[in-house]
Each structure stands twice: as C-alpha cells, then as structure tokens.
Amino acid sequence: MLEAKDLRVEFGGRGGRRARAVDGVNLSVGAGEIVALVGESGCGKTTLARTLLGLERPTSGQVSYDGTPLSYTGRRLRAFRRQVQLVLQDPMGSLNPRQTVYEAVAEGPRIHGVPDEESVVASALSRAGLRPPERFFLRYPHELSGGQRQRVVIAGALALNPKVLIADEPVASLDASVRGEILSLLLRLRDDLGLSALVVTHDLGLAWNIADRVAVMYLGRMVESGPTVDVLTNPQHPYTRALLSVLPESPERIILTGEPPDPTRIPTRRPLHPRCQLVAAGHGTDACTSVSLPILPATPTSQVACHLVP
Amino acid sequence: MLELDELSVTYRIESGDVPAVRGVSLSLGAGEAVGLAGESGSGKSSVALALLRLLPRSARVAGRVLLDGEDVLAMKWGRLRSVRWSSASIVFQGAQHGLNPVQRIGVQIAEPLLVHRLASPDKARDRVRELLEQVGLPAWRSRSYPHELSGGQRQRVMIAMALACSPQLIIADEPTTALDLMVQAQVLTLIRQLIADHGISLLMISHDLSVLADVCDRLAVMYAGRLVEAGPSSGDFRHPYSQALAAAFPTVGDPASRLAPRGLAGDPPDPQRLPGGCAFHPRCPVALESCSTVDVELRAAGLDRTAACVLVGD
Amino acid sequence: MSTLTWVRRRRAISRFWADFRTHRAGMAGLVILAVAVVLALIAPLFIDSGVTNVVSGTGAKMAPPSLDDPLGTDESGRSVLLMIWWGSRTSLLIGFLAALLSMVIGTVLGIAAGHFRRWTGAIILGITDWFLVLPSLVTALVLAALLGGSTATIIVAIGVTSWPSTARLIRAQTLAVEARPYIERSLALGAGHWHITTRHVLPNVAPLLLASTTLEVASAIVTESTLAFLGVSANKTSWGTMLRGSYDWGAATAGAWWYILLPGLCIVVVVMAFTLCGRALETVLNPRLRTRAA
Numbered sequence: 001m002l003e004a005k006d007l008r009v010e011f012g013g014r015g016g017r018r019a020r021a022v023d024g025v026n027l028s029v030g031a032g033e034i035v036a037l038v039g040e041s042g043c044g045k046t047t048l049a050r051t052l053l054g055l056e057r058p059t060s061g062q063v064s065y066d067g068t069p070l071s072y073t074g075r076r077l078r079a080f081r082r083q084v085q086l087v088l089q090d091p092m093g094s095l096n097p098r099q100t101v102y103e104a105v106a107e108g109p110r111i112h113g114v115p116d117e118e119s120v121v122a123s124a125l126s127r128a129g130l131r132p133p134e135r136f137f138l139r140y141p142h143e144l145s146g147g148q149r150q151r152v153v154i155a156g157a158l159a160l161n162p163k164v165l166i167a168d169e170p171v172a173s174l175d176a177s178v179r180g181e182i183l184s185l186l187l188r189l190r191d192d193l194g195l196s197a198l199v200v201t202h203d204l205g206l207a208w209n210i211a212d213r214v215a216v217m218y219l220g221r222m223v224e225s226g227p228t229v230d231v232l233t234n235p236q237h238p239y240t241r242a243l244l245s246v247l248p249e250s251p252e253r254i255i256l257t258g259e260p261p262d263p264t265r266i267p268t269r270r271p272l273h274p275r276c277q278l279v280a281a282g283h284g285t286d287a288c289t290s291v292s293l294p295i296l297p298a299t300p301t302s303q304v305a306c307h308l309v310p
Numbered sequence: 311m312l313e314l315d316e317l318s319v320t321y322r323i324e325s326g327d328v329p330a331v332r333g334v335s336l337s338l339g340a341g342e343a344v345g346l347a348g349e350s351g352s353g354k355s356s357v358a359l360a361l362l363r364l365l366p367r368s369a370r371v372a373g374r375v376l377l378d379g380e381d382v383l384a385m386k387w388g389r390l391r392s393v394r395w396s397s398a399s400i401v402f403q404g405a406q407h408g409l410n411p412v413q414r415i416g417v418q419i420a421e422p423l424l425v426h427r428l429a430s431p432d433k434a435r436d437r438v439r440e441l442l443e444q445v446g447l448p449a450w451r452s453r454s455y456p457h458e459l460s461g462g463q464r465q466r467v468m469i470a471m472a473l474a475c476s477p478q479l480i481i482a483d484e485p486t487t488a489l490d491l492m493v494q495a496q497v498l499t500l501i502r503q504l505i506a507d508h509g510i511s512l513l514m515i516s517h518d519l520s521v522l523a524d525v526c527d528r529l530a531v532m533y534a535g536r537l538v539e540a541g542p543s544s545g546d547f548r549h550p551y552s553q554a555l556a557a558a559f560p561t562v563g564d565p566a567s568r569l570a571p572r573g574l575a576g577d578p579p580d581p582q583r584l585p586g587g588c589a590f591h592p593r594c595p596v597a598l599e600s601c602s603t604v605d606v607e608l609r610a611a612g613l614d615r616t617a618a619c620v621l622v623g624d
Numbered sequence: 625m626s627t628l629t630w631v632r633r634r635r636a637i638s639r640f641w642a643d644f645r646t647h648r649a650g651m652a653g654l655v656i657l658a659v660a661v662v663l664a665l666i667a668p669l670f671i672d673s674g675v676t677n678v679v680s681g682t683g684a685k686m687a688p689p690s691l692d693d694p695l696g697t698d699e700s701g702r703s704v705l706l707m708i709w710w711g712s713r714t715s716l717l718i719g720f721l722a723a724l725l726s727m728v729i730g731t732v733l734g735i736a737a738g739h740f741r742r743w744t745g746a747i748i749l750g751i752t753d754w755f756l757v758l759p760s761l762v763t764a765l766v767l768a769a770l771l772g773g774s775t776a777t778i779i780v781a782i783g784v785t786s787w788p789s790t791a792r793l794i795r796a797q798t799l800a801v802e803a804r805p806y807i808e809r810s811l812a813l814g815a816g817h818w819h820i821t822t823r824h825v826l827p828n829v830a831p832l833l834l835a836s837t838t839l840e841v842a843s844a845i846v847t848e849s850t851l852a853f854l855g856v857s858a859n860k861t862s863w864g865t866m867l868r869g870s871y872d873w874g875a876a877t878a879g880a881w882w883y884i885l886l887p888g889l890c891i892v893v894v895v896m897a898f899t900l901c902g903r904a905l906e907t908v909l910n911p912r913l914r915t916r917a918a
Contacts, residue, residue, distance in 0.1 A: 040490040041461075053812055081814035093805035098827055107823075108813040145577035146350075153809070160813070175349040176517055176558040177551075177593070180573015187569065202491060208562045209571040233563050246495035247562055248520035 001196055002052060002084060002164050003028040006061035009044075009051050021047040022058070023220030029164060034190055034197045036211035036228070038204060038243075044220040045200045049166050052198065053086055065164075082112060085157035089169035091149035095141040101125075101152050102137040108160045120159055127193075128155035129185055147178035154185065165189070165197045171206065183210050204247060208232055216240050224304045236304040311511055312338040312361075312398075312479055317373040319356045319365065328581045330356040332535040333373070340478070343505060343512040345522030345543065347555065348532035351578040354515045357532075358483045361513075362394050377479070395422045398479040399472040401465075409456040415467050416452025422474045441470040445500060462493035469500065473508075480505070482514045486521055498525055519552075520559050531555065534579050534589035537608060541615030549617040550594050588618075596621060643908045650904020656897035664712045671706050689882055696882035698866070699873040704882055707866060708890055714862040715891070718779055719845035725783025726844070727837045730790025735821050735829070737791065738798025749795070756788035761850065768851055773858035782847050790836055794829055801828045831909035838902030842895040849891050863887040 009022040021044040029035050037045045050056040052063055054070055054077060063070045065080055085108075088094045095104050105121045114120055125133035128151040141149055150170065157165060167186070171179040187210050189195040199211065207214050207228060214232060215225035216239065224237040235241045319331040331353040338344050348354040359365045361375055363382060375382040377397060385393065399422075410418060419441060420434040429437055439449045445466040456464060465485060472480050482501065486494040502525055505512050516522050522529055523543040530540040531552045539549040547553045554574045560567030576593040579585060585592050591601035598620065611617040644650060689696045695705035737748040764781040771777035801807065801824065810820055851857050852864025859865055866887040870876070875883040 040492060055808065055811060078814045081812065086809060086812035088805050088809060090805055094809050096806045096824055096828075107810065107815075111814045111816075111819055147577055156809070156813070175578055176519075176555055177349060177574040178577060179558050180554075180571045181575065182573075183571035184573070187571070204491070204562050205560045208564075209560050209567060210569060229568070243491055244562065246491055248524045 001029055001031050001066060002198070003064050004048070004052055004061065005064065007048070007051060007058050007063065008060045009047050009056060010059040020044075020220050022051065024061075025217075025220070025222050027052075027215060027222065027225075029196050029198050031163070031196055032190060032194045033212045034186065034199060034210055035213045035215060036207035037198060037200045037215050037217060038202065038207055039217035040202060042219075043217040045217050046168055048217070049168055049198060049200045053084060053166055054080060055086075078112065082160045083162050084164045084166065085160060085162040087150075087153055087157055087165060087167040087170050090173050091146060091153050092141060092173075094153045095149060097141055099141075100137065101139050101141070101144075104141070104152060105156045105159050108156055112160065114160075121155075124155040124159035125152075127158050127189070128152070129181070130155065145178075146174045147181055150174060150182055151185070154182075158189075163194075163196060165195055166200070167197060168200045169202070170199065172201070172203070179206075186210055204232065204243065216243070311340045311378050312336075312513065313374075313376040314357070314361075315374040315376065317357065317360060317375060318371070319353065319360050320370045320372075321366075322368045322370065326582060329584075330369075330535055330581055331360070334532070334535075334537055336530055336537070336540070338479070338511050338513060340511055341505070341509045342528070343514065343526040345526035345529045346513060346515045346532060347517065347519050347522055347529060347552075348515075349517050349555075349578045351534065351581055352532040353535040353581070354532050355483060358400065358481050358513070358515050361481060362398060362400065363390060364400075392426065395477065396426050396428070396475040397477055398481065399475065399477045401468045401472045401480060401482040401485050409464060409467065411456050414453055414455055415459070419452070419467065419471050419474055422471065426475055428475055437474070438470075441473055444473065444504065445470045446496075460493075461489050462496060465489060465493075465497050466500065469497075469504070473504065476508070477510065479511045479513065482512065484516055485514065486518070487516070494521070501525060518559065519556050534584055535581060536589065536618065538590065538619070539611075539615070539617040540608065541612070541617075545613070545615065547617075548611040548615060548622045549619050550596055550621075551590050552617075554595070588620075640908065644904060647904040647907065649900045650908075653897040653900030653902075653904065656893060657901060660712060660894055660897070661716065663709065664716050667709050667713055671710060688880070695886055696880065698869060698880075698883055699875075704866075704886055707861065708863065708887055711861045711863050711866060711887070712890065712894075714775065714859055715845055715848060715864070716894070718775060718782070718848045718862065719841045722779045722782035722786070722844040722848065723837055723840040725779060726786040726840055727790060727833065729783065730787035731794050731829070731833060733787070734791035734794025735798050735825055738795040738802065739817065739821055739825065752788050752791045752795075755785070756792065758785065760785040761847065764847060764851060765854060765856055768856040773851075773856050775859060778848060778851060778857055778859070781851070782844050786840065786843065786847070790833075790840065793832065793836060797829050797832055798825050801825050831905075835902050835906040835909060838898055838905055842898035842902070845891060845895055845898075863891050 004025055004027045007022055007025045007027075008020065011019045011021055023044070025044075025048060027035075027037075027048070037048065039045045047056060051058050054063070054072060057072060065083060070080060071077060099107075102121055105124055106117050108114075109117050109120050121137075122133040125131075125136060130136050130148065130151050136144075136148075136152070141152070144152065154165075165186075170186070171182050174182065183206065186197055186199070190197065199206065201207065211228045213226065214228045216223050216231070216237065218239050224231060224235065224240045231240065232244065235244055314334055314336040317331055317334045318329070321328040321330055334353075334357060336344070336346075346354050346357065356365065356369075360369075360371050361377075361382065363371070363385075365371065371383055373383070377393065380389075380393075382390065382393065409415070416435070416438050419438045420431075423429045423434045423437060424431065435452075438452050442449055442451055447463060447466055447470070451459070451463070451467075456467075459467065468485070472482075485501065486497055489497060498521065501512070501514075504510065512526070514522060514526055519529070519531075526543050528541065529543045531538050531547075531549065533551050539547060539552045541548075547556055551574075554572065557567070557572035560572070574593045574595075579589060579592075585602070587600075587602045587604050588594070588597075588606055591597040594601065601620065604620070606618045606620055608616040608618045609622060611619075611622040644654075695703065695708065698704055698707065733748055733752060737745050737752060739745070740748070763785045767781035767784065768778055771781065802820075807820060807824060810824060815823075848857070848862065849864030849867065852859060852862050853868045853871070855868060857865060864887075867884070870880070870883040870887070873883075875881075
C-alpha cells in the first residue's frame with residue numbers, strides 16, 4: 001500500500017555538510033499489517049516516517065501509495081492525506097491547547113469538506129475508545145489524562161478514514177499502565193477496520209506486542225527486516241543482536257561502545273563497523289570496512305544487510 | 311543506613327492540599343540498591359526530593375528520614391547543608407535538571423567540592439579528572455559545555471557530579487529515561503559498577519520496572535502516594551498493580567505477550583481526588599466489593615515480601 | 625453545538641476580566657480611556673464643529689480661565705475647553721485608525737514572514753527591516769507633506785511607518801507557534817497555508833496583538849500630535865494643532881499657560897491611560913500564554 005523506493009533524504013548540515021538522515025531505504029507497508037520501525041535516536045526513522053507522509057521531500061527515490069507515486073502538489077496531496085494519517089509522540093503538544101476536543105477532531109474533516117461533521121467526529125471518538133463521545137466534545141486537552149489525549153489524537157486521524165496510520169512513538173510519553181490500552185486500540189483498529197500502521201519506536205517490547213513485521217534502522221539504512229517473531233527471536237544482524245541483548249531479560253549483554261555518530265560524518269560506507277561487536281571481537285573481514293552493502297529490497301521475508309551473514 | 315519512617319509530603323496549592331506521599335516506610339542498608347517504581351502521580355519523585363529537603367516551601371513534610379541515624383527533616387540548616395551532597399547526592403535526569411548551560415562541565419562537577427571545602431581549586435581539578443575517568447569520559451571533556459554533549463554523556467556528567475564528594479548514598483531519579491536502549495545499558499552498567507566499587511547505597515527511582523530489576527537488589531512499588539509492594543527484585547510480584555506494571559513491558563520472545571498488549575484501564579489517580587478504600591480498586595482487575603471501602607496496609611506476601619492487597623497472604 | 629462553544633468563550637472572557645480587574649493601574653487606565661472615548665463620542669450633542677470657527681470666538685482673546693470659559697480662550701477667543709473637547713475626537717480617531725492600519729499591515733506581513741520560509745519569508749523580512757530602520761517620524765513627516773495633511777493621509781502616514789516593530793514581534797511569535805507539534809499534525813491532516821495561519825497561528829498571536837495595539841494607539845496619538853505641531857497636519861482641531869497654535873501665537877510669552885498646558889496634559893493623560901491598559905493586558909494575557917502552551 002505505502003511504499004518507499006530507494007529513498008534518500010538529506011539535510012544541509014552546519015558548515016555545508018550534508019547530513020544523510022535516510023541513506024537508501026526500501027520499505028513497504030501492506031494492507032492490514034503493522035510494521036514496527038525500530039532504531040536508536042538519530043537513525044533516521046522519524047525522518048523516514050515524515051517522508052512517507054509527504055511532510056518531507058526526498059532528495060532522491062520515491063514514495064508511492066497504492067502504486068502511484070506521491071505528488072507534492074495541491075489536490076493530489078490532499079487526497080493522499082486522507083489515506084495516510086499521523087499520530088505523534090507527545091499528545092499534549094499535538095493538540096492545540098486552545099481547541100476543544102471536538103474542534104481538534106473536526107479539523108481534518110473540515111479541511112477536506114467532509115459533510116455531516118458532527119457524526120463523523122462522534123464516530124471517530126467512539127472508535128478511539130472515548131465513549132460516550134458527546135461527553136468529550138467540549139473538554140480541553142489539559143483537562144484530559146495522557147491516555148485520553150492520545151486517543152483524541154488517534155480519533156483526529158481516524159476521522160478521515162485513512163487506510164494507513166503512521167505513529168511516531170505513540171506510547172513513549174504515556175504512563176506504563178496506560179500503554180496497554182493504546183496498543184490494544186491499534187491492534188483492534190487493524191482487526192476491525194483493516195488499518196495498516198507503521199509504528200516508529202525505539203522500544204522492542206512494543207514491536208513484540210503489536211507488530212507483524214519489524215524493520216531495524218541504523219544511521220539511515222535498513223539493516224534487518226522481516227517477520228517480528230523471526231527478527232526478534234533469531235536476529236541475524238550484529239546490531240539487532242546487540243539491541244536485543246541489552247534488554248533486561250536477555251542472558252548475555254552485548255553493549256556496543258560509543259554512540260551513533262553524527263549523520264554528517266558517517267564512517268565510510270559501512271556505518272556500523274566502528275562499533276560492531278563482531279569486528280571488535282576480531283571476526284570482521286576487510287569487506288566490513290570497505291565494501292558498502294546493498295540496499296535491502298522491501299520484501300516481507302527476512303533480510304539482513306551484513307557482510308558476515310551469508 | 312537510610313530509613314524512611316512514615317514519610318508524608320503534602321503540597322499546598324490554591325485548590326487545596328495535595329497528598330503526594332502518604333506514609334512511606336522504607337529502609338536501605340549500606341551498599342544496598344533499592345528501586346522505587348511508580349508512574350506519574352505516585353509520589354516517587356517527591357520522596358526523592360524529600361530525602362534532602364529539596365521540596366518547595368509549599369510542601370509540608372511529616373515523618374522521619376534517618377540518614378545514618380540522624381533525622382534529615384529535623385536537622386538544622388548548617389548540618390543539612392553539610393550533609394547534602396557529601397553524605398547523599400542526587401542524580402537527576404541529565405538533560406533537564408542539573409546542568410547549567412552556560413558553565414563548563416568541569417566547573418559544575420567541581421562545584422560541590424568547592425562548596426563543601428573538600429578540596430582546593432587545584433585539587434578539585436584533579437578530582438574532576440578522576441571522576442570523568444570513572445564515568446568513562448575523556449578528561450578534556452571538562453572544558454565542554456553541556457550542549458556539546460550527547461544525552462548519554464550528559465547523564466554520565468550527572469553521575470560524576472553525584473560522586474564528587476564521595477557520598478554514602480546516591481539517589482538516582484529516572485537516570486535512564488529519554489536515553490536510547492544502548493546508551494541506557496551503558497549508563498546502567500556504569501552505575502552498577504560504581505556502586506559495587508565504592509560500596510555506595512543506591513535508591514533508584516524509575517517507571518521502568520525492568521530497568522530497576524536489572525540494577526537493584528530490592529524493589530518497592532508506589533501507587534497514589536503509598537507503597538503497594540516491597541520485596542526482592544527477583545521473584546514474582548504479588549500485588550495486582552505491580553503485576554500490571556511488569557506486564558506493560560513485555561518480555562521479547564514470550565509468546566504470551568505476542569499481539570496481546572497488557573495494561574490497565576483508566577489512569578493513575580489524581581492525588582486530590584483519591585478513590586475511597588484501596589486507591590487502586592477502580593483499575594484493579596481482581597477487585598472485590600470490599601476494596602472500595604476498606605483500605606489495606608502492607609502485609610506479608612511470601613519470602614521477604616510485603617504487598618498491600620487483601621488477596622495476598624492469608 | 626456552537627452555543628456551547630459560546631458558553632466556553634464567555635467563561636474564558638469572564639475569567640480574563642476577573643484577572644484584569646486585579647491590576648489597579650490597568651483599571652485606572654481603562655477608566656480614563658472609557659471616559660475619554662465617551663466624552664469624544666457625545667461631544668456633538670453639546671457642541672458642534674462651529675466651535676472651531678475662528679470667527680465664532682466669543683470670548684476675549686487669550687483670556688485666562690473664568691466662569692464663562694472655564695479653561696480660558698485661545699487667540700481667536702474660542703473656548704479652550706470646547707476646543708479640547710472637540711479636538712479629542714480627532715486625536716482619538718486618528719490614533720485608533722492609524723494603530724489599526726499599522727496592526728493590520730504588521731500582522732499580515734509578520735505572519736507571512738514567519739509562515740513562509742525561504743524566499744518569500746526572506747523578502748518580507750528584508751522589507752520589514754528596511755522600514756524598521758527608516759526614521760519613522762521623518763518619513764511620516766515627508767509623507768504627510770507630500771500627500772497633504774488631511775486626516776486620511778495622516779492616518780496613512782503614521783500607519784505606514786509604524787508597522788515594522790509589530791511585524792517583527794508577530795513573526796517571532798509565529799515562528800514559536802509553528803514549531804509546536806500540532807502544526808505538524810495540521811499539515812498531516814491536509815491543511816493549507818490559509819488554514820494554518822488563520823486557525824492556529826492567528827488565535828495564538830491574538831493576545832499579543834491586543835496588548836501591542838493598545839500601546840500602538842498611544843504611540844500614534846503622540847505621532848499625530850507631533851505632526852500637527854510641526855505644522856504638517858491640515859487638521860484644525862486636534863490637540864497637536866492646538867499646541868501648534870499656542871506656539872504660533874506666542875502663548876508662552878503672553879503667559880497664557882492654559883493654552884499650552886491643557887492640550888499637552890490631555891495628550892499625556894490619554895497616552896498614559898493607553899500604556900497602563902496595554903501593559904496590564906500584556907501581564908494578564910502572557911502568563912496564560914505560557915501556561916496554556918504546554
């Protein structure tokens with residue numbers, strides 16, 4: 001449904017250097033599936049999500065929806081927006097504090113001139129789990145709890161009846177006990193409405209909870225992707241292995257030294273090698289420091305981008 | 311070496327009194343690491359600040375905080391100042407609280423040393439270098455400003471600051487929130503190693519039970535200003551809230567949590583409008599009729615464990 | 625549905641009023657302003673424009689205050705009191721309209737400069753800066769002289785030279801508002817430029833604008849008086865013109881203090897009232913901006 005082909009997104013950094021936030025990515029989100037985009041901060045996952053939404057223009061490559069490439073002009077972009085919607089991390093910031101819940105949810109339908117606004121808003125709020133919806137119409141965001149606010153944001157996205165939802169850290173700023181509800185909501189939307197979702201997160205537990213597929217990013221590239229159960233229980237790429245190993249339950253800890261480097265100074269073409277635990281342990285080959293890896297295609301089966309994995 | 315005896319904190323605001331902490335009793339031995347878990351509104355940060363009397367004037371504190379036998383809450387100002395940082399120090403969330411953006415970090419780390427007159431300026435510089443090394447930062451970093459450091463590095467600086475006066479107790483308030491997984495692991499390893507090397511007691515506060523279980527020997531869970539469970543970090547939780555909190559962070563690889571996110575309905579309660587009886591009952595999956603009227607104290611719930619639930623114990 | 629929103633709005637307004645009432649200085653300013661405006665409005669009921677007619681002056685020339693003419697007379701025997709009263713209409717009118725013009729231009733350009741990045745924004749900002757640096761009084765003087773000193777042209781002259789500082793202020797606020805996540809959400813929902821600027825930026829900028837406008841009126845009145853004093857205004861009746869008259873006719877040397885002092889005093893009092901009011905507005909509205917914008 002939503003697909004990114006050979007996507008590259010660059011920003012002009014300080015001093016004229018270009019920061020490659022997304023460095024060649026193929027990703028696709030099929031109908032009725034939840035894909036988790038996992039990585040640390042700075043890996044480009046948020047930029048990728050925003051580019052898929054059309055909020056950012058790629059330097060090269062293309063984003064396409066339902067087979068048609070995205071056009072960034074007027075009406076067609078508007079039509080696209082009705083199909084693909086956004087849920088941001090911070091529900092308090094995502095809502096205009098001066099707007100009531102009704103106005104916040106009605107904003108989308110109003111922009112697109114959807115008739116029968118009130119029933120659209122009421123139905124969106126109910127689908128998001130705020131029942132009875134009328135009780136919430138006149139509330140302001142600061143009067144609601146974190147979980148309720150996030151539901152309002154989701155309702156705002158649902159009001160346009162999208163086919164794809166892109167959620168950037170949807171539960172990161174919510175209390176732990178409230179996470180379950182919001183995640184269950186996303187699952188239910190998939191089951192009941194056939195909604196696809198791309199969930200950007202650094203939380204592997206979240207991916208385990210709700211994702212059908214997982215894609216792991218590092219420094220703008222996809223390093224591994226595949227069905228959740230495969231990738232998270234039997235990771236192939238050293239980076240994925242390291243990420244999983246630092247989770248509290250895992251028996252063995254592989255802690256990578258240092259931190260993700262500055263995107264304007266990516267170490268040659270194989271970005272992980274300075275931190276890769278296999279290289280550190282002496283298992284690396286010459287290829288690791290010199291040969292760049294191909295960009296993984298966007299297929300549903302497992303893929304790994306590593307010289308040391310056959 | 312640290313003992314909390316019925317600690318209560320009430321904030322006074324325009325709309326009335328907010329009982330953030332309602333009678334918490336906890337004890338911490340020398341060299342022991344205890345984790346305090348809870349969500350927003352549980353009162354855990356208030357407990358941390360109360361330990362060193364860092365709460366605002368509008369807060370009323372009751373109970374006792376015994377640091378090596380001495381009640382911090384009853385200390386005179388001079389004694390309190392000497393205790394602060396030299397006996398017990400706090401590691402805040404690095405990005406937000408503790409770092410002055412216009413001072414170099416070397417100066418900031420040295421500050422407690424100079425304030426407590428534990429070192430001359432020259433000796434302080436050596437100590438700063440030593441501390442930076444202990445936390446894994448190169449010595450030249452002492453000339454950097456906070457904005458030049460990454461989140462993980464800033465957190466290490468906060469830890470270095472906390473260690474400056476060689477305290478016996480460190481209170482870490484959400485030290486790894488907002489950090490990446492990998493960096494979080496690095497910081498936790500560092501903390502574990504430091505408290506082991508120097509025999510420091512640790513009180514770590516977080517909303518992430520798995521992080522706490524990793525570092526601490528014992529865990530205490532707070533809800534609506536009270537302790538609802540306390541016990542060793544290994545071993546299962548008995549209180550329904552602790553269980554729900556633990557379930558919210560699923561174990562990757564566990565088929566039971568696959569496509570089955572677990573959480574609680576409702577939201578953490580507003581301290582000004584606490585439900586009657588057991589504060590947790592509106593959200594409790596196994597609440598009984600009596601739970602809405604009868605409040606529960608901590609009671610024995612297995613090996614070295616206490617939980618505040620009628621369904622626990624006999 | 626919309627009636628309920630009005631209920632909320634009314635509640636918000638009464639909250640605002642309750643806050644504003646606690647500022648004594650602001651209330652004092654407001655009261656003075658209310659009195660001035662009311663007096664200006666009801667003036668035609670008591671006097672007519674003929675009072676400015678040079679020929680109709682009934683009193684002795686440059687006479688000190690007496691029972692007949694409580695504030696004395698000017699060089700043509702016209703009552704200073706009546707002149708001030710009638711003149712208030714002009715001064716206040718020009719002040720309000722010029723400030724309004726300045727605000728409109730400033731807001732539109734400020735929001736545009738903040739909303740449109742790259743070329744458009746840069747160009748607008750450049751123009752703003754150029755106007756900002758231009759000495760406003762001199763420019764207003766030149767404009768007024770070129771266009772003729774009628775009320776309309778004075779208003780235009782003042783409005784056109786005082787908008788840049790507003791524009792900069794509004795632009796800064798626009799940038800701040802647009803950095804917030806809900807703007808991005810709006811974009812994702814499909815909003816266009818018009819929607820974002822009118823439904824999100826403008827309401828958030830409005831409180832600042834209100835306070836700024838109030839202060840701008842004060843400034844406009846002073847500028848108008850200055851222009852009139854400098855002789856550019858063709859207006860016969862404003863306070864500035866009276867001051868000019870007092871200057872022209874040597875009121876100082878003649879000892880006719882009432883002619884110099886009283887119009888000047890009016891200007892000072894009204895300007896101060898506006899300033900107090902404006903400052904109080906800022907304090908009442910700003911903390912709310914800060915706490916609401918969480």
